[in-house]
Amino acid sequence: MYTMQSLAILFLASLVSAQVAPYGQCGGSSYTGTTTCEAGWVCQYQNEWYSQCVAATGTTTTTTSLTTSTTTKVSTTSTKTTSSTSTTSTTASSSTGFPIANGLEFTIDGETNYYAGTNSYWIGFLTDNDDVDLVMSHLNESDLRILRVWGFNDVNTVPSSGTVYFQLLTDGTATINTGADGLERLDYVVSSAEAHNIKLIINFVNNWSDYGGMAAYVTAYGGTQTGWYTNDDIQTAYRNYIQAVISRYSDSPAVFAWELANEPRCQGCDTSVIYDWVASTSAYIKSLDANHMVCIGDEGFGLDTDSDGSYPYTIGEGLNFTMNLGIDTIDFGTFHLYPDSWGTTYAWGDGWITAHGAACAAVGKPCLLEEYGVTSNHCAVEAPWQQTALGTTGVAGDMFWQYGDSISTGESPDDGNTIYYGTSDFTCLVTDHIAAIG
Numbered sequence: 001m002y003t004m005q006s007l008a009i010l011f012l013a014s015l016v017s018a019q020v021a022p023y024g025q026c027g028g029s030s031y032t033g034t035t036t037c038e039a040g041w042v043c044q045y046q047n048e049w050y051s052q053c054v055a056a057t058g059t060t061t062t063t064t065s066l067t068t069s070t071t072t073k074v075s076t077t078s079t080k081t082t083s084s085t086s087t088t089s090t091t092a093s094s095s096t097g098f099p100i101a102n103g104l105e106f107t108i109d110g111e112t113n114y115y116a117g118t119n120s121y122w123i124g125f126l127t128d129n130d131d132v133d134l135v136m137s138h139l140n141e142s143d144l145r146i147l148r149v150w151g152f153n154d155v156n157t158v159p160s161s162g163t164v165y166f167q168l169l170t171d172g173t174a175t176i177n178t179g180a181d182g183l184e185r186l187d188y189v190v191s192s193a194e195a196h197n198i199k200l201i202i203n204f205v206n207n208w209s210d211y212g213g214m215a216a217y218v219t220a221y222g223g224t225q226t227g228w229y230t231n232d233d234i235q236t237a238y239r240n241y242i243q244a245v246i247s248r249y250s251d252s253p254a255v256f257a258w259e260l261a262n263e264p265r266c267q268g269c270d271t272s273v274i275y276d277w278v279a280s281t282s283a284y285i286k287s288l289d290a291n292h293m294v295c296i297g298d299e300g301f302g303l304d305t306d307s308d309g310s311y312p313y314t315i316g317e318g319l320n321f322t323m324n325l326g327i328d329t330i331d332f333g334t335f336h337l338y339p340d341s342w343g344t345t346y347a348w349g350d351g352w353i354t355a356h357g358a359a360c361a362a363v364g365k366p367c368l369l370e371e372y373g374v375t376s377n378h379c380a381v382e383a384p385w386q387q388t389a390l391g392t393t394g395v396a397g398d399m400f401w402q403y404g405d406s407i408s409t410g411e412s413p414d415d416g417n418t419i420y421y422g423t424s425d426f427t428c429l430v431t432d433h434i435a436a437i438g
């Protein structure tokens with residue numbers, strides 16, 4: 001919804017001035033516009049898909065960056081060289097646009113740091129704007145900068161009036177609900193996040209059947225769950241849905257990253273199945289929106305680095321963490337931590353965290369511990385994991401599962417893992433953790 005108007009304005013502005021405004025896009029593999037920035041600003045390479053006008057101060061490589069224009073492989077290569085020479089001097093100014101992966105860390109609004117965040121799968125399904133604003137203001141005040149939300153809500157039959165859903169999948173047909181009980185609810189989450197300086201990870205489908213998930217596609221189109229990744233009709237519907245969501249928020253500064261799925265698995269499949277799906281879907285997303293980061297949303301399974309041979313390290317669920325992270329349209333790694341579900345000890349979690357940090361450092365991309373939780377003794381079990389994550393090179397942030405608050409309908413959902421705002425667990429896992437991050 002924001003896209004059309006602002007693109008038109010940008011386009012008109014560039015016709016008039018023939019120069020890109022501060023923080024505007026000035027290059028990238030599918031970019032065809034002006035590559036010259038306004039006086040005092042230079043075009044800086046961010047990644048293959050995106051270069052941005054940043055303040056010229058401190059940049060010594062202006063001329064080279066300016067000459068890198070549009071689509072050829074040759075210019076891409078030369079800009080890559082440029083960026084590595086200018087990174088140190090321009091880190092702060094280059095990052096005042098959208099959130100970026102910056103070496104092994106994230107830069108948000110010009111600040112490169114370790115980031116703490118949380119999950120609220122339910123916030124897009126609330127119907128009272130005040131509840132959304134309440135959560136966002138508490139997140140901002142607590143310095144929980146990144147929030148992961150469900151960007152999907154698939155059904156096979158229309159629910160009762162007043163129940164939010166985003167997509168109806170039935171008899172081989174997908175109908176996206178853009179109405180007041182549909183994506184308008186996600187619109188409000190995005191606009192409230194903008195107002196409260198919160199950055200969102202928005203994902204597009206669930207492996208699990210909560211809120212529909214892959215099973216809802218299979219019900220409508222046939223096939224099997226493991227066949228979901230390669231079924232043409234299903235992938236067409238999934239991509240249409242991705243496009244519908246991205247077109248609404250592609251120029252929003254509140255988007256931290258687009259995420260392919262929640263916990264994709266393909267049990268017993270060759271790792272090439274998920275690898276191919278990640279490679280093609282993430283490239284598709286970059287073709288729609290070259291400016292925001294893209295991640296997978298996987299649990300981090302299938303890791304050779306420091307493996308103890310336990311189930312999560314194996315490729316039994318069809319994922320090879322290192323192989324998938326190597327895909328160049330994936331900006332950072334994701335991993336989760338649930339010893340209760342995986343049959344491991346709590347202390348085992350520390351090794352799981354450091355192993356991912358090492359793997360990510362080896363690939364040269366940051367990793368995000370984007371979900372972790374237990375159902376009791378939250379502070380005693382989870383605080384040590386937070387300290388390990390904070391102290392591990394390659395781990396750029398952590399996000400506990402999940403955030404809780406008192407909203408107009410009562411307490412927000414509790415799956416046993418919930419950490420409620422204002423409780424002593426919240427002080428331990430948020431206030432104290434944020435203080436340690438500094």
Ligand SMILES: *[C@@H]1O[C@H](CO)[C@@H](O)[C@H](O)[C@H]1NC(C)=O
Nearest residue numbers: 136137140141142195196197
């Ligand atoms: C965000 O939190 C900071 C620090 O508590 C506060 O100064 C600021 O007003 C808050 N912004 C919004 C939009 O709530």
Ligand SMILES: *[C@@H]1O[C@H](CO)[C@@H](O)[C@H](O)[C@H]1NC(C)=O
Nearest residue numbers: 207208209215225265266267
């Ligand atoms: C999620 O993935 C696992 C492993 O492939 C599978 O057993 C399970 O059925 C999936 N969930 C759904 C809802 O299909």
Ligand SMILES: *[C@@H]1O[C@H](CO)[C@@H](O)[C@H](O)[C@H]1NC(C)=O
Nearest residue numbers: 271304315320321322323324
């Ligand atoms: C996972 O992928 C990496 C990188 O491609 C490879 O070196 C490794 O052998 C793979 N691991 C397994 C268990 O297949």
